[in-house]
Amino acid sequence: MKAVSISVALAATGLAFAAPEAQAAGSLNLICSADVVICEQMTADFEKESGIKVNMVRLSSGETYAKVRAEARNPKTDIWWAGTGDPHLQAASDGLTLEYKSAMLDQLQDWAKKQAEGSGYRTVGVYAGALGWGYNTEIFQKKGFKEPKCWADLLDASLKGEIQMANPNSSGTAYTALASLVQIMGEDQAFDYLKKLNANVAQYTKSGSAPVKSAARGEAGLGIVFMHDAVAQTAEGFPIKAIAPCEGTGYEIGSMSIIRGAKNLDNAKAWYDWALKAEVQSRMKDAKSFQLPSNKSAEVPKEAPKFEDIKLIDYDFATYGASEKRKALLERWDREVGASAN
DSSP states (O other), rough: HHHHHHHHHHHHTTTOOOOOOHHTEEEEEEEEOOOOOHHHHHHHHHHHHHHEEEEEEOOOOOHHHHHHHHHTOOOOSEEEOOOOHHHHHHHTTTTTTTOOOOGGGGGGGHHHHHHHTTTTTSSSEEEEEEEEEEHHHHHHHHHTTTOOSSSGGGGGGTTOHHHHHOTTOOOOOHHHHHHHHHHHHHHHHHHHHHHHHHGGGEEEESSHHHHHHHHHTSEEEESEHHHHHHHHHTTTOOEEEOOTTOOBBOOEEEEEEEEOOTHHHHHHHHHHHHTTSSHHHGGGGGGGOOOEEEEESOOOOOTTTOGGSSOHHHOOHHTTHHHHHHHHHHHHHHHTTTTGGG
16 A cells, blocks of 8 residues: 555656656667767657657767677667768677668668678668868968879878878778778788878877868868768868879768667667668758768768769778678787877
């Protein structure tokens, strides 16, 4: 009788606690590995449409992979949206993510479907974008620097202290750069290049888009980033010009994965299906996200760097998304580049 009275009293004072199952039914724990502006827009739009409360954390894709792996026995995350595909593929190969075949698959571009098929449907492509850099045209003009059109141009001694790129351990962007250079040059030559480039790098950032934001603010001359991140700064009115390297470049397939052991699985699937809709992907440009959308019917932003205008390599996602290969490249980068970083 006392228990009933206490329950009634709590309800009357507005202090009653919902059962854990009821709370879980209305929430979603999301890690977003894109720029914070699009993360916040996506979160707000989904909450408005679904009524599901989203607990969103913004982390770079390398950081997310490490977190998901560390929490494998007791996952705190339900779904991981965006970020480069390599860590998503590594998580899939490590059994950290869940197989899910969305009803939206047939609406996607072939490259997005291949990402899903190659992972055993443990991840899927949500957008794509080519690697390159953005440089501050005012700084380059003022200091008399030549426009860097090729990877080789970034080794020019005049650019000492003018370049920023991210650390490939935390950033999927930087890992894509590392893996791209290995595929373009061969591994030993790529590391020779990176060691020479290190002399010109002022800072290795945690986030992949941070270098070009620094260039936009005049804190660096150039940032090695995905080209759409450079274009986003141009769209904001900063004197940034995006460049696709003349020797060729890699690209990302930004991906999405449901975490194995997700506490809010139905809501994770609801986000997954929703995020693949054409109308949702068409809205990304409103947050100045200029990637190529994975839904064939989504509107491609006019500012988005188009693959047909860029010399792309045949990026080997299976090899460079594999756990052992990624681990080996990162360990070598730590030894030969990171250990002597400025």
